[in-house]
Amino acid sequence: MNRRMEEMLRHVEEPRGLHSEKCGRPCMDGWILLRPTSSSTMGFWEAFLNWLRSLFFKQELELSLIGLNNAGKTSLVNVIAGDGYSEDMIHTVGFNMRKVVKGNITFKLWDIGGQPRFRSMWERYCRSVSAIVYVVDAADHESLPTARTELHDILIKQSLRRIPLLVLGNKIDKPEALSKAAFAEQMDLKSIKGRKVYCFMISCKDATNIDVVIDWFIKH
Ligand SMILES: Nc1nc2c(ncn2[C@@H]2O[C@H](COP(=O)(O)OP(=O)(O)OP(=O)(O)O)[C@@H](O)[C@H]2O)c(=O)[nH]1
Ligand SMILES: [Mg+2]
Secondary structure (H helix, E strand, O other): OOHHHHHHHHHHHOOOOEEEEEOOOOOOOOOEEEEEOOHHHHHHHHHHHHHHHHHHOOEEEEEEEEOOOOOOHHHHHHHHOOOOOOOOOOOOOOEEEEEEEEOOEEEEEEEEOOOHHHHHHHHHHHOOOOEEEEEEEOOOOOOHHHHHHHHHHHHOOHHHOOOOEEEEEEOOOOOOOOOHHHHHHHOOHHHOOOOOEEEEEOEOOOOEOHHHHHHHHHHO
16 A cells, blocks of 8 residues: 555544544433534534534423522522513512523523512422522621521421522622622531532622523533
């Protein structure tokens, strides 16, 4: 075999400019993405494959939002859904369910009333969700001990073990809002064991870190 033919065969066995990569979740076993390394065509292929994936892998995720009354749960759902922020809110009676579509993922958001009479419902609506989102008014120093107790009380339920937890310190637009470190300390987040715990400081009013929350939803 002459050198030219050897070179040609090597190109067939190992296509130059291509490398393979297992696709991420959600993914069918055995699917391999072939991604050209040339940056000009990479954008096209990635966009094309993302579009294909979005056709085949539509996902629905359920999340429950709990926390004391006035924490900002309904405000958060409204802001995530693109309805904007309003000062003029009424208490949630029982619960609301809202479907929000982000890319190829549909989020089913259970927004449960936070008044004392609805807190016994929290556990029922948190069973078998992808994640529990616990919203706290980080500027209301008086209600923080109750927010902490209610959080730790619900986390001991057997039915909710291992469900990832996202704790959101809301209303950081207010000057009296706690820092993240002080908030995590007040909520005693370090003592939570046996599940993944995440914490972000947000403001529904100013839309601070709402994109971070949405990204977190998508990844979990
Ligand atoms: N300053 C400020 N106020 C907020 C923010 N988010 C919500 N609020 C206000 O807090 C109040 C309560 O908000 P809701 O979203 O109704 O609270 P909730 O947790 O759903 O309350 P329940 O339905 O009773 O459980 C409303 O007046 C909101 O405008 C925020 O980021 N900053
Ligand atoms: Mg509400």
